[in-house]
Amino acid sequence: MLTEEELPNLKSSTKLGIDMDAENQENVIIMPKKVQKKEVVKKKIENKETEEKVTKIVVNDGKKTFGFGFVNEKMEVVDKDEKKGRDEKVVFVKEESSEESEENKEMSEDQEEETKDTKEEVKEEIKDNKEETKDNKEEVKDNKEEIKERKNKRIIAVNIKRKEEIEKRRKELPILMEERITQPRRIAATAMAKRVGEEMGEEGGVVSYQIRYDSQVKENTKIKFMTDGILLREIQSDVLLRKYSCIIIDEAHERNLNTDILIGILSRIVKLRNKRGEAMRLIIMSATLRVSEFTENQRLFKKAPKVIKVETRQYPVRTYFSKRTEIEDYCSEAIKKVNKIHKKLPGGGILVFLTGHKEIEEVCKELRNNKENQELYVLALYSSLEPKEQEKIFEKIPEGKRLCVISTDIAETSITIPNIKYVVDSGRKKTRYYDTKSGISSFVIKWISKASAAQRAGRAGRNFEGYCYRLYSSSIYENIFEEFEKAEIERMPLESVILTLKGMGIDKVINFPVPSQINIERLKEANKILEIIGILDSKERITEIGKIIKEYPLHPRLGKILYLTQKKGIEEIGLTLVSGLSVNDIFLDQECDRSLFINKDSDLISLILLIDTFRIAEAKKSITELQYCKLYGIKIQAFHEILLLRSQLCNILGKQNKIPTHLITPSEQIELRKIIASCFVDNVARLVRREELGKYINSGLRHAYLTAITKQPAVISSKSVLYGQLPDYIVFHEIVETAYKTMVGVTRVNFKWLEDASPDFITSFEKKSFN
Numbered sequence: 001m002l003t004e005e006e007l008p009n010l011k012s013s014t015k016l017g018i019d020m021d022a023e024n025q026e027n028v029i030i031m032p033k034k035v036q037k038k039e040v041v042k043k044k045i046e047n048k049e050t051e052e053k054v055t056k057i058v059v060n061d062g063k064k065t066f067g068f069g070f071v072n073e074k075m076e077v078v079d080k081d082e083k084k085g086r087d088e089k090v091v092f093v094k095e096e097s098s099e100e101s102e103e104n105k106e107m108s109e110d111q112e113e114e115t116k117d118t119k120e121e122v123k124e125e126i127k128d129n130k131e132e133t134k135d136n137k138e139e140v141k142d143n144k145e146e147i148k149e150r151k152n153k154r155i156i157a158v159n160i161k162r163k164e165e166i167e168k169r170r171k172e173l174p175i176l177m178e179e180r181i182t183q184p185r186r187i188a189a190t191a192m193a194k195r196v197g198e199e200m201g202e203e204g205g206v207v208s209y210q211i212r213y214d215s216q217v218k219e220n221t222k223i224k225f226m227t228d229g230i231l232l233r234e235i236q237s238d239v240l241l242r243k244y245s246c247i248i249i250d251e252a253h254e255r256n257l258n259t260d261i262l263i264g265i266l267s268r269i270v271k272l273r274n275k276r277g278e279a280m281r282l283i284i285m286s287a288t289l290r291v292s293e294f295t296e297n298q299r300l301f302k303k304a305p306k307v308i309k310v311e312t313r314q315y316p317v318r319t320y321f322s323k324r325t326e327i328e329d330y331c332s333e334a335i336k337k338v339n340k341i342h343k344k345l346p347g348g349g350i351l352v353f354l355t356g357h358k359e360i361e362e363v364c365k366e367l368r369n370n371k372e373n374q375e376l377y378v379l380a381l382y383s384s385l386e387p388k389e390q391e392k393i394f395e396k397i398p399e400g401k402r403l404c405v406i407s408t409d410i411a412e413t414s415i416t417i418p419n420i421k422y423v424v425d426s427g428r429k430k431t432r433y434y435d436t437k438s439g440i441s442s443f444v445i446k447w448i449s450k451a452s453a454a455q456r457a458g459r460a461g462r463n464f465e466g467y468c469y470r471l472y473s474s475s476i477y478e479n480i481f482e483e484f485e486k487a488e489i490e491r492m493p494l495e496s497v498i499l500t501l502k503g504m505g506i507d508k509v510i511n512f513p514v515p516s517q518i519n520i521e522r523l524k525e526a527n528k529i530l531e532i533i534g535i536l537d538s539k540e541r542i543t544e545i546g547k548i549i550k551e552y553p554l555h556p557r558l559g560k561i562l563y564l565t566q567k568k569g570i571e572e573i574g575l576t577l578v579s580g581l582s583v584n585d586i587f588l589d590q591e592c593d594r595s596l597f598i599n600k601d602s603d604l605i606s607l608i609l610l611i612d613t614f615r616i617a618e619a620k621k622s623i624t625e626l627q628y629c630k631l632y633g634i635k636i637q638a639f640h641e642i643l644l645l646r647s648q649l650c651n652i653l654g655k656q657n658k659i660p661t662h663l664i665t666p667s668e669q670i671e672l673r674k675i676i677a678s679c680f681v682d683n684v685a686r687l688v689r690r691e692e693l694g695k696y697i698n699s700g701l702r703h704a705y706l707t708a709i710t711k712q713p714a715v716i717s718s719k720s721v722l723y724g725q726l727p728d729y730i731v732f733h734e735i736v737e738t739a740y741k742t743m744v745g746v747t748r749v750n751f752k753w754l755e756d757a758s759p760d761f762i763t764s765f766e767k768k769s770f771n
Helices: 007-011 102-135 137-142 144-149 164-171 186-200 228-237 257-275 330-344 357-369 387-394 450-457 474-479 495-503 520-532 544-549 556-567 571-581 603-619 625-631 636-653 666-679 690-696 751-757 759-766
Strands: 028-031 039-046 053-060 066-071 088-093 154-156 178-183 207-211 223-227 244-249 281-285 317-321 349-353 376-381 402-407 420-425 428-435 440-447 466-470 684-687 705-707 729-737 741-748
Touching: 178 186, 178 228, 186 207, 186 223, 186 387, 223 228, 228 257, 228 495, 244 257, 257 281, 257 495, 330 349, 330 357, 330 402, 330 420, 357 376, 357 402, 376 387, 420 450, 450 466, 495 520, 495 544, 495 556, 544 556, 556 571, 556 666, 571 603, 571 636, 571 666, 603 625, 603 636, 603 666, 603 741, 625 636, 666 741, 666 751, 684 759, 705 729, 705 741, 729 751, 751 759
Parallel strands: 028 281, 053 088, 178 223, 178 244, 207 223, 244 281, 317 466, 349 402, 349 420, 376 402, 420 466, 440 729
Antiparallel strands: 039 053, 039 154, 066 088, 428 440, 684 705, 684 729, 729 741
């Protein structure tokens, strides 16, 4: 419990990382460790009558009893009678569990005596404030003067569970502006909103979330959790984010594309808001952040932000390395470890980290089929799992069962699964890499970083002492694991980033501030692609098409498809196609007869037939979405996302989500293939001519294609409708790295269509020959 004697120590910047001098305060705070139990809020305000600066402090210290007091500007506790108009009230809040010890009860009684007089006064003051709040509702909406008074406010806040009587008092105080917290994943945003709402005792939408396709935001929402992509979309319509007083970027260490771009944009918004006297706070949070990338990056923050380090109250976690590392069959090692834990160790949940849904489902099946695991309650967790199935990890488990969650790295951060005591870490993750020069996209199973390993171990020890079993040796960890994961901006395509920034009026993307410097060669390659497909001109300026499609939540290629199909009067077909192409890997690994949807000229048209056949059948109530997906081996969550995206795009275009009256006609197919050729012209491929093969005439290369972006020849995927047909010219959606360079999403095209789309590029490509 915080005593009056301890209060002056709060001024120490070494303890809290806060400079109490208001003139030197910045509006950006970096928190490398998340606050979990303590809440400290410090405010600097200007006393209008005396023109002197005073300090208000609210301290919530995790227990139950609460009292009130006053401090002067020297941070000395004073009696109420000494208050002379320049001192602010200090509220101490201390909460504890309902099973309060006798000793704590005695302490509470002592405190009640000490604060009895001031409690009555506060009740009267709250009563007066209620009347004042009613009279000033319109003024609160504008609150420009209040924003100026809050200009130098500092906040370090966490979620705590308060007693009912405290909640009643708290709800009587007005909340003037919204706070917004970004999360890297949808499940994290929804779970955090629910948890924070429960702990604050708020119902009715004060704490809410907004993710793609789903928003629970209401008029009275004041704290909003959302994915980073949602906030990026908001910035495009309101560059200064005027409705928000504070934005928190959580799990910043993950360094995905959206997070890096957001941090760069927000660093500028903070400055602009300050100049206008409308201060906004930016807080960047993580438990394993490489702080130097922010504090030493003068392009991002000219003056280094304040760094607040808060040690969390976590139970100790014992970590054990394997004596030997199983390189290939680590899933079997994980199963053995789970069985051993379940059989020999005391109760407590088990969390296993693997790399993908296929591995996870296989391991879950084997664990469930083990007769010795009758008391093991096994659940899967991965991003493409249905939300209802994902939420099972937070629900109460059946009586007499032990929870065992098999997950991808989705459980590594942001969410806390209840009662996890044991972590089994494979040390691997599946990551998508894209080589700009070769144009090859590949999913690679690779070792995680040391920072990720620490995050995984930290999933145990939340409720009691934990244990982490690493399925790799300490030698692998020390010598192979990198300290931090490489940021997405260093390994993913940049076309969407460039269009987003140029759409905001940022012409020199190379000068845009991000935590990691954008590689100039990769930037040039992305600019070249955008120029070829007509999104940028030869001077790297955004074209008229680019200005239109920047509003679409799509890759620039797909945005152009949607634009051109509108021009040609086949936008319903375009909507279906871009929705289908935006969702990766929609089919299950099982043999199914999909001959009903085969189009001999294009995998992309086959995809349209698959989607629209269902939409027509569902409208006639002849089949459900679940039945359709089971019948044709489609991932239900992926297919559902396609339908949701199509509906969202219709809303953006101001169109009705019409049910098709017919499937795509032959004439519409030709028109669509011309559009596909235009939008994928840089992904052109030509069949290697017989005279070019030479000594390779009898090799597998006789079925190979030359592409514009790869040095080595590529082949058509065996799953393509064009496999074995060998047309002279094709375009492809992407190349993936398998045993060969494999083209997927293939469409037969006419050479004239390619020439019409980009004559200079195609002329140059035709000069390329097989070597």
